[in-house]
Amino acid sequence: MDEKVQTQIESHTEAVTLTPIETPKVSKSTEILRKSAEYLDVVSAGKKLDPEDKNHIIKHTLENFDDYFNRGFLHYRKSVAEAEDFAAIEWTGQGSIIEDIMGRKFIDCLGGFGVYNMGIRHPKIIQAVKAQLERMPLSSQELLDPLRGFLAELLGELAPGDLQECFFISNGTDAVEGALKLARLYTKKTGFISTTGGFHGKSIGSLSVMGRAVYRKPFQPLLSDVYFVDYGDIKDLERELKKLMDLGEDIAAIILEPVQGEAGAVVPPPGYLRRVRELCDEYNILLILDEVQTGMGRCGRVFACEIEGVVPDILCLGKALGGGVMPLSAFLSTPKIWKVLEENPFLHSSTFGGNPLACAAGIAAINVMLEEDLPQQAADKGAYLMKQLRSLHALYPDVLKEVRGQGLLIGMEFSDRFIGYRVAAGLFKRGVLVAGTLLSARTIRIEPALNISYELLDQMLNKLADTLKQIDKQLDKEAREAKEKLSKETKSAG
Numbered sequence: 086m087d088e089k090v091q092t093q094i095e096s097h098t099e100a101v102t103l104t105p106i107e108t109p110k111v112s113k114s115t116e117i118l119r120k121s122a123e124y125l126d127v128v129s130a131g132k133k134l135d136p137e138d139k140n141h142i143i144k145h146t147l148e149n150f151d152d153y154f155n156r157g158f159l160h161y162r163k164s165v166a167e168a169e170d171f172a173a174i175e176w177t178g179q180g181s182i183i184e185d186i187m188g189r190k191f192i193d194c195l196g197g198f199g200v201y202n203m204g205i206r207h208p209k210i211i212q213a214v215k216a217q218l219e220r221m222p223l224s225s226q227e228l229l230d231p232l233r234g235f236l237a238e239l240l241g242e243l244a245p246g247d248l249q250e251c252f253f254i255s256n257g258t259d260a261v262e263g264a265l266k267l268a269r270l271y272t273k274k275t276g277f278i279s280t281t282g283g284f285h286g287k288s289i290g291s292l293s294v295m296g297r298a299v300y301r302k303p304f305q306p307l308l309s310d311v312y313f314v315d316y317g318d319i320k321d322l323e324r325e326l327k328k329l330m331d332l333g334e335d336i337a338a339i340i341l342e343p344v345q346g347e348a349g350a351v352v353p354p355p356g357y358l359r360r361v362r363e364l365c366d367e368y369n370i371l372l373i374l375d376e377v378q379t380g381m382g383r384c385g386r387v388f389a390c391e392i393e394g395v396v397p398d399i400l401c402l403g404k405a406l407g408g409g410v411m412p413l414s415a416f417l418s419t420p421k422i423w424k425v426l427e428e429n430p431f432l433h434s435s436t437f438g439g440n441p442l443a444c445a446a447g448i449a450a451i452n453v454m455l456e457e458d459l460p461q462q463a464a465d466k467g468a469y470l471m472k473q474l475r476s477l478h479a480l481y482p483d484v485l486k487e488v489r490g491q492g493l494l495i496g497m498e499f500s501d502r503f504i505g506y507r508v509a510a511g512l513f514k515r516g517v518l519v520a521g522t523l524l525s526a527r528t529i530r531i532e533p534a535l536n537i538s539y540e541l542l543d544q545m546l547n548k549l550a551d552t553l554k555q556i557d558k559q560l561d562k563e564a565r566e567a568k569e570k571l572s573k574e575t576k577s578a579g
């Protein structure tokens with residue numbers, strides 16, 4: 086070794102004095118090392134789990150959620166779920182079946198709230214991600230990654246109109262943040278119009294255009310010049326736009342979902358989206374469509390905006406874009422709008438956005454969606470389900486108040502959230518997962534994989550009929566008992 090270098094190393098070594106490690110720290114890190122090895126064993130599942138292992142995992146999961154991870158979430162589940170069910174530990178899944186650690190199988194009619202359009206662990210998507218993992222998982226951040234270009238090309242070709250340029254990120258909320266920033270940058274205006282009930286994500290920008298008080302209130306003040314109109318009410322939008330323009334407010338864009346997902350599969354009246362587009366053109370305002378949940382075939386077309394032949398100025402995608410295997414989202418716009426990013430392309434960036442693994446998943450997701458014609462499957466199966474659900478509504482109108490939806494984004498509305506919750510819990514007990522929680526169980530969403538079989542749909546419908554019948558009987562009994570109690574009380578008071 087070079088003498089100079091050797092001296093440098095020696096002097097450097099001499100200069101460093103390490104803080105002596107205290108014994109408790111040593112034992113703590115040894116313990117963490119031991120535990121991490123144990124958990125890695127569970128991940129690699131090299132050995133078959135015996136009943137003792139399974140109970141051990143259940144116990145640890147509950148303790149860990151309670152002690153280290155968002156404790157409220159566990160307590161919330163405890164309060165809403167039947168005692169024996171809240172400890173369901175998800176373990177594996179394939180297609181439209183999810184299996185918990187004890188081997189109980191569930192028909193997945195929740196689809197990860199729109200993540201699993203292609204089903205769970207679609208073999209083609211898994212294969213693409215595995216192959217990419219063997220080569221290069223994340224980007225060097227410096228060299229050009231071919232997969233990012235491939236996916237951008239596919240999306241640019243797939244998207245309607247001249248939506249051709251795109252940017253990749255990982256979550257739906259990131260796509261919305263990017264869309265809002267791009268709209269401000271291009272229009273040099275600051276205001277936004279959004280819709281009541283709209284759900285766009287929970288980071289500050291997205292939250293500012295979110296139409297639900299429960300999520301907004303604790304974080305106010307949010308972005309200041311955001312105005313809300315009633316979703317689906319074109320007159321309200323016309324009024325608001327006229328008023329804002331009369332007042333000289335600067336509005337950059339209107340943001341909305343073509344069908345509101347989180348609000349409970351709310352479909353606007355026919356022609357609504359087309360008229361929104363016209364108004365945007367009339368007032369020189371950009372139209373941002375949030376298709377994080379409705380995109381990738383969910384509503385019976387690749388993008389729900391295609392149903393009315395509407396092309397937005399900015400389109401947000403997420404959830405199923407990653408094929409149910411990788412987190413991936415995107416916002417797309419036209420070359421004309423994108424020009425504002427050319428001067429400084431680093432005005433918006435993301436370390437993990439569009440990483441090679443996510444792009445491999447995205448490319449495979451598009452391939453599967455087109456090869457299996459998932460949009461058509463969603464349209465056909467959605468029509469089938471709606472017909473059956475309407476019959477159930479006719480049979481049990483006191484329990485199931487309304488069914489609505491587009492493609493395989495379907496909402497069942499109950500008279501109150503407690504009944505909705507009973508339905509979700511009844512289905513859970515019968516081995517069906519649906520999107521219903523105590524916070525918003527008044528509407529339960531049915532949002533299965535688009536390639537779910539008719540056989541599984543029929544099984545779900547039978548279990549739903551069974552659940553509704555049971556609840557209908559219970560409600561009758563409760564009403565009878567309440568009436569009897571009231572008449573006894575009236576008699577004794579008289």
Ligand SMILES: Cc1ncc(COP(=O)(O)O)c(C=O)c1O
Pocket residue numbers: 198255256257258259261284285286287342346347375376377378379403404
């Ligand atoms: C329409 C819509 N936009 C945005 C989001 C936020 O997506 P994420 O949770 O991935 O940030 C959601 C999530 O449900 C959504 O439905």
